[in-house]
Amino acid sequence: MRVVMYMAISVNGMIAKGNDDTSWISLEEWNSYSLAVRNAGNLIIGRRMYHILTKQPEFSELKDVTLVVVSKTNFKTLSPKHLVVNSPQEALKMVSRSKEVIVAGGGILNHAFLSENLVDEIFLDIEPIILSNGIPLFKGNEYEQKLKLIGQKKISENVLQLHYQILK
Ligand SMILES: NC(=O)c1ccc[n+]([C@@H]2O[C@H](COP(=O)([O-])OP(=O)(O)OC[C@H]3O[C@@H](n4cnc5c(N)ncnc54)[C@H](OP(=O)(O)O)[C@@H]3O)[C@@H](O)[C@H]2O)c1
Numbered sequence: 683m684r685v686v687m688y689m690a691i692s693v694n695g696m697i698a699k700g701n702d703d704t705s706w707i708s709l710e711e712w713n714s715y716s717l718a719v720r721n722a723g724n725l726i727i728g729r730r731m732y733h734i735l736t737k738q739p740e741f742s743e744l745k746d747v748t749l750v751v752v753s754k755t756n757f758k759t760l761s762p763k764h765l766v767v768n769s770p771q772e773a774l775k776m777v778s779r780s781k782e783v784i785v786a787g788g789g790i791l792n793h794a795f796l797s798e799n800l801v802d803e804i805f806l807d808i809e810p811i812i813l814s815n816g817i818p819l820f821k822g823n824e825y826e827q828k829l830k831l832i833g834q835k836k837i838s839e840n841v842l843q844l845h846y847q848i849l850k
Contacts, residue, residue: 696816710838722782728791729753789821
């Protein structure tokens with residue numbers, strides 16, 4: 683099982699404005715992300731991202747994938763098909779039969795997966811914008827991880843995708 687983190691970021695590494703606004707993320711980026719998720723057939727996200735993503739009209743494109751939400755809160759999901767688990771390890775168990783698993787935010791969840799050494803690769807789609815304040819790609823205690831650049835491509839005129847391998 684290959685665990686892949688897939689995120690859109692600003693040039694300075696933010697994943698949303700402070701008020702959770704992600705309207706600066708391009709349609710081309712969404713299409714690339716959405717295709718990666720549908721190909722994998724699963725998506726792991728944090729509780730805050732779940733509440734945001736499921737309100738977006740585009741979420742309907744992901745209705746057939748196995749959606750796993752990591753949370754220690756007891757809350758009601760919008761569909762009985764959405765699974766809630768209380769740790770990153772439990773989330774991976776839910777999709778353990780998949781060849782590839784997509785982990786996609788937010789910053790708290792990303793930090794947990796990375797610092798627990800559960801990620802194999804990261805795709806970063808860099809949108810041409812600087813956000814002085816916002817939610818960082820990784821949010822948590824100080825942590826350092828070395829990476830190897832294994833791919834790069836333009837997914838549109840203005841968006842560069844970097845593909846990293848986590849050095850273990
Ligand atoms: N640019 C992008 O590609 C992208 C992608 C995804 C999200 N986003 C943005 O990211 C923002 C949300 O990020 P966020 O950092 O605020 O929140 P988040 O990571 O989405 O959710 C945080 C919550 O997830 C649960 N969680 C995370 N790690 C956990 C762990 N190790 N064990 C148990 N539960 C865990 C906790 O829920 P409980 O409190 O319920 O325990 C925690 O409060 C939104 O603005 C969203 O739009 C952007």
